[in-house]
Amino acid sequence: MSPNSKQNISILCISLGSGGAEKVISLLLKKLKHDYNVTLVMFYDVVHFTIPEEINVVVLSDKGPDRPFHLKILDAYKFIIKYYRFIKSTNTTISISFLAFPNLINGIISTFSKKVKTIISERGFPSDNVSSKLSLYISKLFYPIFYNRCDELFSNSVHINRDLKDNFSVKIPMEVIYNPIEIPKKTIDSSTLNATNNTLKVITAGTLNKRKNQIMVIRAIKESALKYDFSILGGGDLHDYLQSEINKLQLEDSIVLKGKVKNVNDYLLDSECFVLSSFTEGFPNALIEAMAIGLPSISSNCLSGPLELLNENEEVIIKEGDFFIGKYGLLVNNDDYIGLSKALDYFHKNPDEREKFSMLSLQRSKDYQLESIYKKFNHFIQN
Numbered sequence: 001m002s003p004n005s006k007q008n009i010s011i012l013c014i015s016l017g018s019g020g021a022e023k024v025i026s027l028l029l030k031k032l033k034h035d036y037n038v039t040l041v042m043f044y045d046v047v048h049f050t051i052p053e054e055i056n057v058v059v060l061s062d063k064g065p066d067r068p069f070h071l072k073i074l075d076a077y078k079f080i081i082k083y084y085r086f087i088k089s090t091n092t093t094i095s096i097s098f099l100a101f102p103n104l105i106n107g108i109i110s111t112f113s114k115k116v117k118t119i120i121s122e123r124g125f126p127s128d129n130v131s132s133k134l135s136l137y138i139s140k141l142f143y144p145i146f147y148n149r150c151d152e153l154f155s156n157s158v159h160i161n162r163d164l165k166d167n168f169s170v171k172i173p174m175e176v177i178y179n180p181i182e183i184p185k186k187t188i189d190s191s192t193l194n195a196t197n198n199t200l201k202v203i204t205a206g207t208l209n210k211r212k213n214q215i216m217v218i219r220a221i222k223e224s225a226l227k228y229d230f231s232i233l234g235g236g237d238l239h240d241y242l243q244s245e246i247n248k249l250q251l252e253d254s255i256v257l258k259g260k261v262k263n264v265n266d267y268l269l270d271s272e273c274f275v276l277s278s279f280t281e282g283f284p285n286a287l288i289e290a291m292a293i294g295l296p297s298i299s300s301n302c303l304s305g306p307l308e309l310l311n312e313n314e315e316v317i318i319k320e321g322d323f324f325i326g327k328y329g330l331l332v333n334n335d336d337y338i339g340l341s342k343a344l345d346y347f348h349k350n351p352d353e354r355e356k357f358s359m360l361s362l363q364r365s366k367d368y369q370l371e372s373i374y375k376k377f378n379h380f381i382q383n
Contacts, residue, residue, distance in 0.1 A: 107146025157304035188294030208236030
């Protein structure tokens with residue numbers, strides 16, 4: 001198919017920074033470029049992930065994203081006008097947006113451009129994905145108005161779609177398309193995890209903030225009588241607080257804040273267990289990427305994603321202070337550091353279970369390969 005015969009589509013996002021939604025966009029662009037004339041439209045020129053050379057890039061603002069609130073309101077007005085003009089001038093037939101603010105703009109665009117198919121993507125659990133009661137109120141006010149003006153919506157969890165329907169009155173057709181991953185070139189040989197070790201090497205990765213709840217793992221390590229070498233990857237506002245807690249609990253020899261690292265897979269390959277401790281997720285990229293490396297994993301049973309990944313979304317009841325052995329990993333209740341400590345000790349004491357769940361992780365991650373996820377995505381936007 002010649003480039004001129006392809007549909008013109010646009011991907012609208014805030015930036016291509018280091019977040020989970022941005023990584024998904026970057027991966028999808030690698031496949032979209034073969035089937036469409038694609039333009040990536042960003043509010044701000046912040047790029048962390050690779051953009052294929054074939055992708056046209058448009059930046060709507062020459063300012064940075066860190067601006068006062070009143071200026072962001074002015075930015076929003078300008079973005080709407082600029083994006084509407086872009087849609088009209090380029091004969092764009094499909095406009096796909098990621099995250100709430102771009103989604104709202106897509107909803108506005110759909111009001112004035114009936115010929116454009118508008119598709120929006122929600123990437124976080126809406127009821128918990130707000131910074132304040134005011135932002136929740138604004139979401140409940142504007143989501144029903146503007147989301148429902150779009151043609152269809154996809155998210156990365158059945159729980160997100162249910163929340164949008166039940167609590168935000170979103171009524172347009174919805175689909176679940178899970179986050180894609182690229183299978184890493186190097187993976188763990190599961191048999192190497194079946195060895196009795198005095199110290200278990202554990203790892204987690206994510207922004208150091210309240211939502212990711214890394215303090216839960218620190219307290220779990222303190223609770224255990226066994227020895228751990230625990231690495232926390234990522235930077236964030238809670239770095240100093242977490243370090244002070246590590247010092248206060250005298251865990252400096254057991255837990256290290258590694259900060260932001262580029263070679264995350266190298267750290268995963270050198271570990272024996274992965275932990276996700278979040279209060280809430282959209283779909284945990286860190287968890288599925290750790291599984292793709294071959295790490296046996298433990299996760300909080302938060303909304304949304306872990307239950308779908310580790311137990312095929314079959315509901316579980318977990319006693320307080322305990323853990324559940326799922327089909328592909330272990331689950332604990334939100335913020336239950338005692339249950340997490342027991343789950344960690346379970347993997348520590350049972351190397352055969354580490355080997356078993358390492359193999360299951362590798363098996364499960366194949367369901368999320370980019371090739372298969374893109375096929376579902378492409379079918380969704382065309383039908």
